[in-house]
Amino acid sequence: MNVALVGAVESSRIALEVLTSAGLDSVTLLTLPTDKLHRHSDAVDLRPAAARHGVECVETANINSDETLDLLRQLDIDFSFVIGWSQICRSSFLGVARRGTIGYHPAPLPENRGRAVIPWTILQGRDTTGSTLFWMHEGMDSGDVLGQESFPVSPSETATTMYQKHMDALARILATATESLKAGDAPRRPQDHSLATYCSQRRPEDGLIDWTRPASEIERLIRATTRPYPGAFTTLRGESLVVWRAALEEDSPYWGIPGQVQTVDDSGALVQCGGRGHIRLVEVEPEGGESVSAHQVLARQDRLGR
Secondary structure (H helix, E strand, O other): OEEEEEOOEHHHHHHHHHHHOOOOOEEEEEEOOHHHHHHOOOEOOOHHHHHHOOOEEEEOOOOOOHHHHHHHHHHOOOEEEEOOOOOOOOHHHHOOOOOEEEEEEOOOOOOOEEOOHHHHHHHOOOOEEEEEEEEOOOOOOOOOEEEEEEEEOOOOOOHHHHHHHHHHHHHHHHHHHHHHHHHOOOOOEOOOHHHOOEEOOOOHHHHEOOOOOEHHHHHHHHHHHOOOOOOEEEEEOOEEEEEEEEEEEOOOOOOOOOOEEEEEEOOEEEEEOEOOOEEEEEEEEEOOOOOEEHHHOOOOOOEEOO
């Protein structure tokens, strides 16, 4: 069985490890040139891993280009796997693999089709989510399900911890799916499209903190947009300040203006939010600087958001 893997992020690396250990006839990797990796906030240079496994590595900035499609036709691909690739795969690409093209989505399809699903999952306040492998067609994440695994979302879940849960689930469901593809009995479970929900694209500027919002809402935004994503941010003395980690502070005795720093100590900086709520900033990154403990850059009575 000859397969092609298209991707440029951590989930692509996980897929590469699984596929190269599955006893396939050949695996070919298609990935972004290094000067295009900025397309993904969680980009990974897959060339070293491909070299380690003796996998042919093809660089392409456009999966739908005639040059890329001609190469895939020459490779006589049985299946293509698109795992960690932001570009829309058009019908010309989807028709190249003789037995089908398989995608991966970090959601329990048909729920949360679309973009930026891991941040949106946390922002939605869900208590469960899941990972899905599906047969791709020209619809948005709407193809038949090949494999799926559900898992819990903790009340303190961050983008970092949820990302890792998805990577672990992907490794398991892809290993099972690969065996079923080899055996010729891979499932195709139609999605119930009446249950579909959709997540919109998020941009870095969507992480701007509004200090007049409730503390719980701000703390959730920080958890949802932390690494490997661009992070929630505010301004300090006219410059950007990314907040990587924070905690809700219950029963604070302080009154103040939203965005006002109330106290600072080694545990962080206590900041006033809307509705008398407070959060404690723990890890921040000043504009042009490195990630540091909040008490290293904030002082009592500083005003954030201006």
